[in-house]
Each structure stands twice: as C-alpha cells, then as structure tokens.
Amino acid sequence: MIKLYDNYVFISQEGGESGERLYSKKFREKSVVDVSGLRIGEGLVVAAGPCSVENEAMILDIARSVKAAGADMIRGGAFKPRTSPYSFQGLAEKGIEYLVEAREETGLPIVTEIMNPEYYRYFDRVDMLQVGSRNAQNFDLLRFLGKQKKPVLLKNGMGNTAREWLETAEYILSGGNGNVVLCYRGVRGIENSTRFTMNVGSIIYAKSETHLPICADPSHASGRRDFVESMALASVAAGADMLEIEVHNDPDNALSDSEQQIRPVDLKRIIEKARALKDLLSHEI
Amino acid sequence: MIKLYDNYVFISQEGGESGERLYSKKFREKSVVDVSGLRIGEGLVVAAGPCSVENEAMILDIARSVKAAGADMIRGGAFKPRTSPYSFQGLAEKGIEYLVEAREETGLPIVTEIMNPEYYRYFDRVDMLQVGSRNAQNFDLLRFLGKQKKPVLLKNGMGNTAREWLETAEYILSGGNGNVVLCYRGVRGIENSTRFTMNVGSIIYAKSETHLPICADPSHASGRRDFVESMALASVAAGADMLEIEVHNDPDNALSDSEQQIRPVDLKRIIEKARALKDLLSHEI
Amino acid sequence: MIKLYDNYVFISQEGGESGERLYSKKFREKSVVDVSGLRIGEGLVVAAGPCSVENEAMILDIARSVKAAGADMIRGGAFKPRTSPYSFQGLAEKGIEYLVEAREETGLPIVTEIMNPEYYRYFDRVDMLQVGSRNAQNFDLLRFLGKQKKPVLLKNGMGNTAREWLETAEYILSGGNGNVVLCYRGVRGIENSTRFTMNVGSIIYAKSETHLPICADPSHASGRRDFVESMALASVAAGADMLEIEVHNDPDNALSDSEQQIRPVDLKRIIEKARALKDLLSHEI
Amino acid sequence: MIKLYDNYVFISQEGGESGERLYSKKFREKSVVDVSGLRIGEGLVVAAGPCSVENEAMILDIARSVKAAGADMIRGGAFKPRTSPYSFQGLAEKGIEYLVEAREETGLPIVTEIMNPEYYRYFDRVDMLQVGSRNAQNFDLLRFLGKQKKPVLLKNGMGNTAREWLETAEYILSGGNGNVVLCYRGVRGIENSTRFTMNVGSIIYAKSETHLPICADPSHASGRRDFVESMALASVAAGADMLEIEVHNDPDNALSDSEQQIRPVDLKRIIEKARALKDLLSHEI
Incomplete structure (x- = not known):
C-alpha cells in the first residue's frame, strides 16, 4: 500500500518496473517541501551564494549581501566535484562550519552538496543536501539519502533525459524520504x-509529471554572468518554484566558476523581477 | 562604408570573413521590422493560425477566431516541407489565395513559408515570407530574399548553433533586405x-548579439499542445518580441502537426498572459 | 504498382504516409549505382579531391595526384554553401569547367555539389551530383533531382536522424531516379x-534498412587531418561502400576547410588500408 | 617529480590546473595494463558475458561458452546501477561469488562493476573493477580506486565530452594507480x-591524447543485438585495444538489457573478424 502524508512518502511493497511512481501527479497535485521553516513549492524561493566557500570572511560577507538582496537561503560548495583533480576541491568540513556560521549570522537556511554517504556526519547541521549533476545517477548515494529525513535538492544529470531525472527522485522517495526538490x-x-x-x-x-517542487539553476545552465537574469526569468515563466543562483562579491577572482557568478546588486534586481513574474502568473491562473 | 537607415541595411564592400556583421548590436541597439503597418520589435506581436491551410472555409474560420483571441497576424502553410514525400504537401498557390481572403476578411497581415525562389510570383500579396528550419541554410534562397523588400521570418536550422542562425540572417541583410525577424x-x-x-x-x-527582433515558436519546439503555454511564456521572459503559434479549430483532425496545434480558446489565454508578462518586464527594466 | 528494374525505381500511385518506402530492403537486398561506368556498391569506391576548386592548375594537379593514389572519382566544390556570406563562395560554372578538364586529363568521373535547380544547366557534363548537408531537406531540390537521371550523392542533414536521412532519399526515388548513394x-x-x-x-x-549504397565522409565528420584515416577505416568497418575524402596539395593554404584536407601521400595509404579492410570483411562474411 | 615505471604512475607535487596530465602521450606512447596475466594494450582483448549475473548455473554456462568462443575475460554485473529503483538490482556479493566460480572453472579473469567504496571488501577476488557510465564522475569513487592497485575499466559518462572522460582517468592515475583502461x-x-x-x-x-589502452562497448552503444558486430568492428578500426560485449545464453529472457545481448555463437564470429581486422591494421601500420 502506498501512503503519502505530510511530506513523507512510503514505498509500497508492490512497486515494480512498470508500476506507478511515487513522484507521480497521480498521488497528489503538488508537494511543499519544508526546509527549516522555509516552504519550497509556495511562491518563489531563492537560494544564493558562492560556487565554493573560499574562506570565513568571504562567505559571511556574501551571506549578508544575499540576505539583503532578498534571498531565502544560502548556497555554497564545501565538498566540490571538479572535472580536473587538480582544480580547487573545496574546504570540506571547514567549509560547512563557515556555512553554519553564515546561517547563524543571517538566520537563513543553508544548502550544500554531498558527494558521499561516508561524510554524512559533517552535514548534520546543514538544512538541505544538494546532489550535483555528476552524482545524479550515483544510486547508492540516492538510496542513502532516501533513508534520511533531510530535504534534498536533486540536480539532473547533464546527459540524462527528463524522465531519467524523475527516476533518480524515485530512488530517494522510495526509501521513505519525500523531501525532494x-x-x-x-x-x-x-x-x-x-x-x-x-x-x-x-x-x-x-x-506536468510530478508533484515535487522544481528548482532551476540559471548559473550553470548559462555559464555567463550576463545571461543569468533572462534565464532565471524564463525558468520561472516555465513553472519553476525555486531558483538557485551563484553570487560572489568579487566574481573575477573566484576560485571556481568565475565566469558565471553574479554580484549581489544584480541578484537584488533578479529576485525582484522573478517574484513579480511569479506573482503575475499565479494571479492569472 | 556600411550604412543603415530606416529598416534597410546596405552591405559594405569591405565585408569579410572576420568583419563586422550587419546583424550586430554594434550598428544599432534594436530594429523594428514593419509588416504592413504591424511593428515587430515593439511590444509583443503574435502570429497564429494552422500548420497547413486545408481549405477555404477552415482558414477563414480560424482567421476570425485568432483575431478574436487577440492575434496580430495570421500564419498558415501553403507550400509545405514534409519529412516524408507521401505526407500532405499543402495546397500551394490555392492555399495562398485562401490566406489572402483571410486577410481581407480580418485585416490582419499574413505570413507563409516560401521554399523556392521559383514560386515567388505566388507570394506577391503575402505580407511576410517565412523560411523554415529545413531551408535555414539554403543559401540561394536566402540570397534571393536578400534582394527583395518583403520582410522575412527566418527560422533556425534544427541542427544549427545560435551563431550559425545569425549568419543565415547575414545572407539576407547583406543583400540589402534589412527586414528580418x-x-x-x-x-x-x-x-x-x-x-x-x-x-x-x-x-x-x-x-545579446543582434538588433533584429526575435520570435519564438513554442508549437514546434514542444510538439505537445499542453506545453505550448508555458513554453510561450518562457520565451517571452527570455526576451522574445514575437510568438508564432499553431492554432486549429479541430486539432485532432488536422492534416499535419495534429499533436501540437491548440484551440482558439487557449490562444486567447496565452496571449493575455504573454502580453501581461511582456508589459511587466518592460516596465521593470 | 511498384516496379524496380535496373537501377531505376518507379513510384506506385498507392504510396502513402505509412506505406512501404522505395529505399527499403523489402524491395531488394542491395543496389549498385552506376556512375559513368564506375559501380558504387561493389567493393570500395573512393572519391577524393579538394573542398573547393580554387583554380585550373590546382585542380588538375590534385586530380593527377589522387588518381595516382588510387582514387576512383574526383570531388571538388564549385558552387559552395558557406556558413558566412563573406567566405569564399566558389568559382561556380568556371569551377565546373575545370573539373571537366580534370576528368578529361585523368579519365575519372567527377562529383560536385548542386544547390539549386536553376543552375542545373552548368552540371550537364558532371557525372554525379552532390546534395550537401545544408540542403539535405531542401525538398524542392530533391524533387527536381528525382526527375533527372544523373546519380546523386545525398548527404545527411547535420541535425537529422538516420530515419529522416532515408526519407530524403525517398524524395528522389519516388520521382523516378533510383541512382542515389x-x-x-x-x-x-x-x-x-x-x-x-x-x-x-x-x-x-x-x-540495415536500405538497399542503396552508403558512402562516408570522414573529412567533415572529423574536421581534423590527423583523424581522417581512422575515421575512414571505422566507416568501412561499419559497412560503407564508398568514401569521400578531401585532399589538397597545400592544405595549409586552402581557401576553405584548411584543417581537414589531407595530402595525396596520406590518401594513398588510407586507400590501401581501406581496400584491404573491405576485402577482409567481404571474404569473411 | 613525475615518475612512471612498470604500469604505475606517481603524481607529482607540482600537478596543477593547467599542468601536464599523467594520461598524456607526453609521458609515454602506449601503456599495457596487466590483468592477472592478460595484457590489455597488446593485440585485441575481448571481455564477454551477461549484463547481470542471474544465478550460478547461468553464469557458469555462459562463462564456458564465451571461453569456447575465444573470449579472454568474463564480464558480469553483480551490483547493478539501474535507472529505475524497481528494476532488478543484481545479486550483489552472491553475484561476485558466482563470478569467482566462473573464473575457477574457465581460468579467465573477471571484471565487474563497483559502485561504492563501502563494498570494496566483496571485490577482493575480482581481477578488474569496472566503473560504469553513471558513476563516471563520482570523484570520491575514482579517488578511492586511485589508492588501490587493482586495474580499472573506466567507462565514459553518457553526457561527457572525450576530454572530460580523460580527466576522470586522471583522478585514478593521480592517486597512484596507473592500471586504467x-x-x-x-x-x-x-x-x-x-x-x-x-x-x-x-x-x-x-x-591521440593518451597512452592508456582503449576499450569499446558496442552492446550499450547500439542497444540492438543485430548492430553489435558492425559496431565492434568499427571500434577496432578506430583503434580500440579491447572490446566488452554482452552475451547471454537466452537473451530474450534476460533480466536486464535483453535487447542488446548476443548469443555465444555470434560472439565467436565477431571475435574472429575483429582479431583478423586488428591483425591487418597492425601489420599495415
């Protein structure tokens, strides 16, 4: 028997190759995922922050700036999956500590990427766990997250179809964790x-297929600072419930993704436009 | 020397492999293309109508409906490029005649696809010429259109990059016809x-690269009736100045593209939302 | 009624959207296309020559070289479809004249691209007409070629699926011209x-789907001189009956596609290996 | 200092973002990877076996068949990464036990996929570890394998460029394990x-870029039994040193990848042709 209550989903024993999926709209029209009081799936939620946490002062500074710009959540990479083994790999647990400080300073929940169940102990105080594109089909990681209660922000694999992306969510849902964005x-x-x-x-x-909230990441999609705004607005018009945007106080000297991080002043304008747009669309429907 | 005035562009004799392009923002910030009094590039222009003109009564009926729904222009295929030689290939010159009647009835300008300079004589009374995806790099056709004065709606090739798409416009502009959307x-x-x-x-x-107006075609991009609205809105949020939408009064029995044509009642709602969105974005910028 | 005899195929009046295709293996296992006595579909045929005919001396020189290297046919572009309108567009009819001289000198048949039925008069003495990737779905051109008798070398569109590619051949076959490679x-x-x-x-x-001979073009596919050999061999191993390879006597100073044209000395080695490979596979099957 | 000896590669302390890669041909022309005495990089090595180990009798039966057909190594999935959480997920450690029996019976080394360092203890007796497409950028797994001595068969991510694929190998090489195919x-x-x-x-x-041996997997690439032979031959012609082919004794009733597994009788023919082809190419070069 399949039961869904609150935001939790429990897997039926009758699940099967061609069976109904727990992510399906057949079970509910729309889910709201609660992240430390922030309700994703209602209005437009914005997570913002640097690609990588580079040091304590930097993340605290950016955290204050993105809060002032209207963001609801702070993002920042501590464990970083980099294409080259010689690129900056992140500050690891130290990076998470600094993110926690940023939350204490601003009151905003934090989201950061987890690459490996082995390091889960460091993510205790994190509000939301991100699964990156490169681990989107790391099924052992997904199964592990399905057994936790923490909300998960699940990116699509860069070579996956939309249907495959939904199936990755099913790995988490079917484990008992319904808190998937x-x-x-x-x-x-x-x-x-x-x-x-x-x-x-x-x-x-x-x-059209799932009740789960949908986030868009215009920073990675564009890879260009000057395209982030239009891509963010297009995503909201397409139906996104959340945006995740890379922001840096000195983008040109960022240790990673320098080309695509925007400045806080630009974030403010994007958030205002995106919220007005979301508002317009929800009133008209 | 390169000169641009009104909407016409004349090619310099110094054009070269690595030279400036006439489509470039270096020459002007934004062009407005005039189609029988309709100004594309100001506000949001909507062209709507069937994939194919199937008969006289049908196109007149749809023309009245899309006008009532708020469309500015009527689209309809007469000469049809079909993947299979055995599919319905359009009514040809007869189809254009019926489109002209539809214009007389509604007062709305008409746009239809031209596949071959040889048949240009049939397009005399057409307001705007469409170049389809399959002829997007038919350079002899583009050169021919560059020598005419009629406005051109130039689709991107389905296997082309955005830069290659811009280069196809250059074939028309460099011939002396600056009326390209x-x-x-x-x-x-x-x-x-x-x-x-x-x-x-x-x-x-x-x-970001060109002063030419940009149109989006959410019907072909999605191939699904229920996705047209969101895709249209996303395109406008991304910056589109115009939408071209396939509308049929009886989509399930259409002779081509049955899956993606919407009904007039849906067009009305999409136009209202899309215009409100365009309005919002233009005020905020 | 569908009849196939010699290399000619005549269209049935009962052709339809979901009907049998004339290219299908249902009609015959394998076709051989005769190009001025050269039989494509038997053994391995190699066409070689420059991307563009640049002048008389150059094409004569290359023609002699590719003949000496073992090629069966000479290729060379006279009417050139270029992405940019400012790139070298070919010598047009003059280019064809020089190709004809090259044939007279070497005795090898020539193949060159046609972009437009309007210029068909210049192609009278050409042995085989090439349709390029950019005109692969220029259906009016394909219909025109379907009414001629001359063999056609039909490239796939760069954004087309294999099935769409086969459908482009059907436009020519269904017109009555069965000489398609x-x-x-x-x-x-x-x-x-x-x-x-x-x-x-x-x-x-x-x-697996068609009886028509298949050619491969490792030059455009790779875009790199040093990859042409391996790509040619892989194509033959995959089943290609013919190779079309770009060869230049001074690649670094070529007026087009400089990066991918090989030298005659390399062509010789590639032909030898490719023929040995074709031979091996045909004996083993 | 970078040192390469035998098949082991040690990372320099001066490695950097834009530094030389250990996989580069700058360090050596060609590596041979030794898998329990089998030398990959010399001649053509063939690994064959079922997509999934389904039971003891089945894997023993197939192992004998692929040995008789001329294969050098046995492949079989025990821990299976499946797109859907409801698909057969493999026999896990039991599957590895059966593979070890198959090796004892045939004397052929075995290769099977590892998804997670946590289960490494089960892979003790496995000769070669496979990293699948879905974990191709699971960098923590790659780093872990870099610290082992066991040879790794590293698949490319289905959404990765060739350059990104090479970078994944660098994660293993730079950890000290040079045994990468x-x-x-x-x-x-x-x-x-x-x-x-x-x-x-x-x-x-x-x-052209790396000294590491290259394997090709025509089974997953084609997804169709009848295409495996031609795709295998094309891969060898392109330069592959090894083939990995899915073989099942009753493909139609396989628990996974039913469409693409071939029968042992077909394997025999493919191996003979592929070896003759490899031989031909090595003599000619």
Missing part, C-alpha cells in the same frame, strides 16, 4: 554559445 | 519528452 | 573535440 | 535509432 541545471547539447543547454521543455515536462 | 523553433537535442529542445539560452544569446 | 558526414552532437559527431550507428542503421 | 560506451545524442550515439571520433581523440 528537483533542480534543473541544463543538459549537454549542440549549442556552444552557452555552457549547457537550458531546455525549458524539461522543466515543463517535469511540472 | 529571427524565429527560434528549437533544435535537436538529447531529450525525448518533447519534439525538439527549447534552449532559451539561444534566444538570450541572439538578443 | 547516401553519404554520412556526421551530425551535431555533444562532443567538441571533433567538428561533427561520427555516429557509426547511423551508417549501420542505414545499411 | 578507458572504455567508450557511447554518449547521448540526437539519434533515436540506436540506444546511444557511437561517436568513433571520441575513440580516435582518446587514442
């Missing part, structure tokens, strides 16, 4: 003028 | 839940 | 270390 | 007639 960060495509291909069709498809 | 209809990609991949990054890139 | 030149993909994506699966799929 | 299993692309896109350009690029 799907985050679209673009896929590989034929276009070379942006870092990834931002197929809004995938957001629209996901919205 | 670029229309993004999606590209091939890795996703299989939609007909094509709607990469809003390409619209954003095009807006 | 399909040429795979790669598609757009996610890889950026080569110019295009050389999906041998498309060659294999085409071989 | 790269395995190309296709990528996502625009083609829908095969399961994945088999871009031989990626194999050719990898061969």
Whole structure:
C-alpha cells in the first residue's frame, strides 16, 4: 500500500518496473517541501551564494549581501566535484562550519552538496543536501539519502533525459524520504554559445509529471554572468518554484566558476523581477 | 562604408570573413521590422493560425477566431516541407489565395513559408515570407530574399548553433533586405519528452548579439499542445518580441502537426498572459 | 504498382504516409549505382579531391595526384554553401569547367555539389551530383533531382536522424531516379573535440534498412587531418561502400576547410588500408 | 617529480590546473595494463558475458561458452546501477561469488562493476573493477580506486565530452594507480535509432591524447543485438585495444538489457573478424 502524508512518502511493497511512481501527479497535485521553516513549492524561493566557500570572511560577507538582496537561503560548495583533480576541491568540513556560521549570522537556511554517504556526519547541521549533476545517477548515494529525513535538492544529470531525472527522485522517495526538490541545471547539447543547454521543455515536462517542487539553476545552465537574469526569468515563466543562483562579491577572482557568478546588486534586481513574474502568473491562473 | 537607415541595411564592400556583421548590436541597439503597418520589435506581436491551410472555409474560420483571441497576424502553410514525400504537401498557390481572403476578411497581415525562389510570383500579396528550419541554410534562397523588400521570418536550422542562425540572417541583410525577424523553433537535442529542445539560452544569446527582433515558436519546439503555454511564456521572459503559434479549430483532425496545434480558446489565454508578462518586464527594466 | 528494374525505381500511385518506402530492403537486398561506368556498391569506391576548386592548375594537379593514389572519382566544390556570406563562395560554372578538364586529363568521373535547380544547366557534363548537408531537406531540390537521371550523392542533414536521412532519399526515388548513394558526414552532437559527431550507428542503421549504397565522409565528420584515416577505416568497418575524402596539395593554404584536407601521400595509404579492410570483411562474411 | 615505471604512475607535487596530465602521450606512447596475466594494450582483448549475473548455473554456462568462443575475460554485473529503483538490482556479493566460480572453472579473469567504496571488501577476488557510465564522475569513487592497485575499466559518462572522460582517468592515475583502461560506451545524442550515439571520433581523440589502452562497448552503444558486430568492428578500426560485449545464453529472457545481448555463437564470429581486422591494421601500420 502506498501512503503519502505530510511530506513523507512510503514505498509500497508492490512497486515494480512498470508500476506507478511515487513522484507521480497521480498521488497528489503538488508537494511543499519544508526546509527549516522555509516552504519550497509556495511562491518563489531563492537560494544564493558562492560556487565554493573560499574562506570565513568571504562567505559571511556574501551571506549578508544575499540576505539583503532578498534571498531565502544560502548556497555554497564545501565538498566540490571538479572535472580536473587538480582544480580547487573545496574546504570540506571547514567549509560547512563557515556555512553554519553564515546561517547563524543571517538566520537563513543553508544548502550544500554531498558527494558521499561516508561524510554524512559533517552535514548534520546543514538544512538541505544538494546532489550535483555528476552524482545524479550515483544510486547508492540516492538510496542513502532516501533513508534520511533531510530535504534534498536533486540536480539532473547533464546527459540524462527528463524522465531519467524523475527516476533518480524515485530512488530517494522510495526509501521513505519525500523531501525532494528537483533542480534543473541544463543538459549537454549542440549549442556552444552557452555552457549547457537550458531546455525549458524539461522543466515543463517535469511540472506536468510530478508533484515535487522544481528548482532551476540559471548559473550553470548559462555559464555567463550576463545571461543569468533572462534565464532565471524564463525558468520561472516555465513553472519553476525555486531558483538557485551563484553570487560572489568579487566574481573575477573566484576560485571556481568565475565566469558565471553574479554580484549581489544584480541578484537584488533578479529576485525582484522573478517574484513579480511569479506573482503575475499565479494571479492569472 | 556600411550604412543603415530606416529598416534597410546596405552591405559594405569591405565585408569579410572576420568583419563586422550587419546583424550586430554594434550598428544599432534594436530594429523594428514593419509588416504592413504591424511593428515587430515593439511590444509583443503574435502570429497564429494552422500548420497547413486545408481549405477555404477552415482558414477563414480560424482567421476570425485568432483575431478574436487577440492575434496580430495570421500564419498558415501553403507550400509545405514534409519529412516524408507521401505526407500532405499543402495546397500551394490555392492555399495562398485562401490566406489572402483571410486577410481581407480580418485585416490582419499574413505570413507563409516560401521554399523556392521559383514560386515567388505566388507570394506577391503575402505580407511576410517565412523560411523554415529545413531551408535555414539554403543559401540561394536566402540570397534571393536578400534582394527583395518583403520582410522575412527566418527560422533556425534544427541542427544549427545560435551563431550559425545569425549568419543565415547575414545572407539576407547583406543583400540589402534589412527586414528580418529571427524565429527560434528549437533544435535537436538529447531529450525525448518533447519534439525538439527549447534552449532559451539561444534566444538570450541572439538578443545579446543582434538588433533584429526575435520570435519564438513554442508549437514546434514542444510538439505537445499542453506545453505550448508555458513554453510561450518562457520565451517571452527570455526576451522574445514575437510568438508564432499553431492554432486549429479541430486539432485532432488536422492534416499535419495534429499533436501540437491548440484551440482558439487557449490562444486567447496565452496571449493575455504573454502580453501581461511582456508589459511587466518592460516596465521593470 | 511498384516496379524496380535496373537501377531505376518507379513510384506506385498507392504510396502513402505509412506505406512501404522505395529505399527499403523489402524491395531488394542491395543496389549498385552506376556512375559513368564506375559501380558504387561493389567493393570500395573512393572519391577524393579538394573542398573547393580554387583554380585550373590546382585542380588538375590534385586530380593527377589522387588518381595516382588510387582514387576512383574526383570531388571538388564549385558552387559552395558557406556558413558566412563573406567566405569564399566558389568559382561556380568556371569551377565546373575545370573539373571537366580534370576528368578529361585523368579519365575519372567527377562529383560536385548542386544547390539549386536553376543552375542545373552548368552540371550537364558532371557525372554525379552532390546534395550537401545544408540542403539535405531542401525538398524542392530533391524533387527536381528525382526527375533527372544523373546519380546523386545525398548527404545527411547535420541535425537529422538516420530515419529522416532515408526519407530524403525517398524524395528522389519516388520521382523516378533510383541512382542515389547516401553519404554520412556526421551530425551535431555533444562532443567538441571533433567538428561533427561520427555516429557509426547511423551508417549501420542505414545499411540495415536500405538497399542503396552508403558512402562516408570522414573529412567533415572529423574536421581534423590527423583523424581522417581512422575515421575512414571505422566507416568501412561499419559497412560503407564508398568514401569521400578531401585532399589538397597545400592544405595549409586552402581557401576553405584548411584543417581537414589531407595530402595525396596520406590518401594513398588510407586507400590501401581501406581496400584491404573491405576485402577482409567481404571474404569473411 | 613525475615518475612512471612498470604500469604505475606517481603524481607529482607540482600537478596543477593547467599542468601536464599523467594520461598524456607526453609521458609515454602506449601503456599495457596487466590483468592477472592478460595484457590489455597488446593485440585485441575481448571481455564477454551477461549484463547481470542471474544465478550460478547461468553464469557458469555462459562463462564456458564465451571461453569456447575465444573470449579472454568474463564480464558480469553483480551490483547493478539501474535507472529505475524497481528494476532488478543484481545479486550483489552472491553475484561476485558466482563470478569467482566462473573464473575457477574457465581460468579467465573477471571484471565487474563497483559502485561504492563501502563494498570494496566483496571485490577482493575480482581481477578488474569496472566503473560504469553513471558513476563516471563520482570523484570520491575514482579517488578511492586511485589508492588501490587493482586495474580499472573506466567507462565514459553518457553526457561527457572525450576530454572530460580523460580527466576522470586522471583522478585514478593521480592517486597512484596507473592500471586504467578507458572504455567508450557511447554518449547521448540526437539519434533515436540506436540506444546511444557511437561517436568513433571520441575513440580516435582518446587514442591521440593518451597512452592508456582503449576499450569499446558496442552492446550499450547500439542497444540492438543485430548492430553489435558492425559496431565492434568499427571500434577496432578506430583503434580500440579491447572490446566488452554482452552475451547471454537466452537473451530474450534476460533480466536486464535483453535487447542488446548476443548469443555465444555470434560472439565467436565477431571475435574472429575483429582479431583478423586488428591483425591487418597492425601489420599495415
């Protein structure tokens, strides 16, 4: 028997290859995921912060700035999955400590990436766990997260279809953890003028198939600072319930993703426009 | 020397492989293309109508409906490029005649696809010429259109990058015809839940590079009736100046593209939302 | 009634959306296309020559070299479809004249691209007409070629699926011209270390579906001189009946596609290996 | 200082973002990886066996068959990464036990997939560890394998470029384990007639950049039994040193990947042709 209550979902014993999925709209129209009091799936939630936590002063400074700009949550990478083994790999547990300080200073919940169940002990005080594109089909990690209660921000794999992305959520849901927010960060495509291909069709498809809230990441999808605003607005128009945006106080000298991080002043304008847009669409529907 | 005045652009004799492009923002911030009095590039213009003109009564009926729904222009295919030689290939010149009647009845300008300079004589009374995705790099056709004065709605090739799409416009501009509107209809990609991949990054890139107005075609990009609205809104949020939407009074029995044509009642709602959205964004900027 | 005899195929009046295709293996196991006595579909045929005919001396020189290297046919572009309107567009009819001289000198048949029925008069003395990737779905051009008798070398569109590629052949076959050789030149993909994506699966799929001979173009697929040999061999192993390879006597100073043209000395080695490979596979089967 | 001896590679302390890679041809022309006496990188090595180990009798039966057909190594999945959480997930440690029995019976080394360092204890007696496409950028797993001595068969991520694939090998090499064989299993692309896109350009690029041996997996790339032979031959022609092929004694009733597993009788023919081809190419070079 499948039961869904509150935000938790329990797997039926009858689940099967061709059975109903727990993420399906057949079970409910829309879920709201609660992250330390912040309700994702109602209005528009914005998480903002640097690609990587680089040091204590930097993350505290950015945290204050993004709060002032209107963000609801702080993002920052501590354990970093980098294409090259020689790139900056993050501050690890030290980075998480600094994020916790940033939360204490601002009162905003924090989200950061987990790459490995082995380090879960460091993520105790984190409000939301992010699964990155490179681990999107790391099924042992997903199964592990399915046994926790902490909310998960689950990115799509850069080579996955939208349907495969939904199936990754099922790994977490079927373990008993219904607190999943799907985050679209673009896929590989034929276009070379942006870092990834931002197929809004995938957001629209996901919205049509699942009750889970959908987040969009315009920073990775574009890979260009000057495209983040339009891509954020397009994502909200496509139905996104949340945005995750990379912000840095000195983007040109960032230790990672320098090209795509915006400044706090730009974040403020984007949040205002995106909220007005979300508001307009919800009134009209 | 390069001179641009009114909407016409004349090619310099110094044009070269690595030279400035006439489509570039270096020459002007924004162009407005005049189509029989309708100004594309100001506010949001909507062209709507069936994939194919199937008969006289049908196009007149749809023309009245899309006008009532708020559309500014009527679209309809007469010469049809079909993947299979055995599919319905359109009514050809007869189809254009019926479109002209639809214009006389409604007062709305008409846009229809031209596949071949040889048949240009039939397009005399058409207000705007469409170049489809399959002829997007038919350079002889583009050169021919560059020598005419009629406005052109130029779709991107389904396997082209955004930069290649801009280069196709250059073929028309460099011939002396500056009346080009670029229309993004999606590209091939890795996703299989939609007909094509709607990469809003390409619209954003095009807006950042060219002064030409940008149109979006959410019908072909999605291939699904229920996705057209969200895809239209996402395109406008990404910066589109125009939408081209397939509308049919009896979609299930359409002779082509049955899956993606919407009904007039849905068009009305989409136009209202899309205009409110365009309005919001233009006020906020 | 559908009748196939010699190499000519006549269309049935009962052709339909879901009907049998004339390219299908249901009608015959394998076709051989005769190009001025050269039989494509038996053994391995190699066409070689420059991307563009640049002048008389150059094409004569290359023609002699590729003949000496073992090529069966001379290729060279006279009417050139270039992404940019400012790139070298070919010598047009003059280029064809020089190609005809090259044939007279070497005795090898010539193949060159046609972009437009309007210029067909210049192609009278050409042995085989090439349709390029950018005109692969220019259906009016395909219909026109379907009414001629001359053999056609039909490239796939860079954004088309293998099935769509086969449908383009059907436009020619259904007009009455059965002399079609399909040429795979790669598609757009996610890889950026080569110019295009050389999906041998498309060659294999085409071989499994059609009786028409299959050619491969390793020059455009790779875009790199040093990759042409391995890509040519992989194509033959996948089942290609013909190779089309770009060769230049001074690649670094070529007026187009400089990066991917090989020298005659390399062509000799590639032909020898490719023929030995074809031989091996035909004996073993 | 970077030192390479035998098959082991030790990382320099001066490694850096833009530094030389240990996989680079700058360090050596070609590596041979020793797997329990089998030398990968010399001649053509073939690993064959079922997608999943389904039970003891089945794997023993297939092991005998693939040995008789000429295979050098046995493959079989025990821990299975499946897109859906409800699909058969493998026999886990029991599956590995049966594989070890198969090795004892045939004398052939075994290769099986590891998804998680946590279960490494079960892989003690395995000869070669496979990293699958879905964990190709699971960097913690790669770092862990870099600290072991066991040879690794490293598949490319289905959404990765060839350069990113090479970087994943660097994670293992830079940890001190030089026993890496790269395995190309296709990528996502625009083609829908095969399961994945088999871009031989990626194999050719990898061969041109790295001294590591290259394997190809024609089973996953094609997803179709009848395409495996041609795809295997094309891969060898492109330069592959090894093939990994899925073989089942009753493919239609396989618990996973039913469509793409071939029968032992077909394997025999493929191995004979592929070895003759490899032989031909090595003599000619």
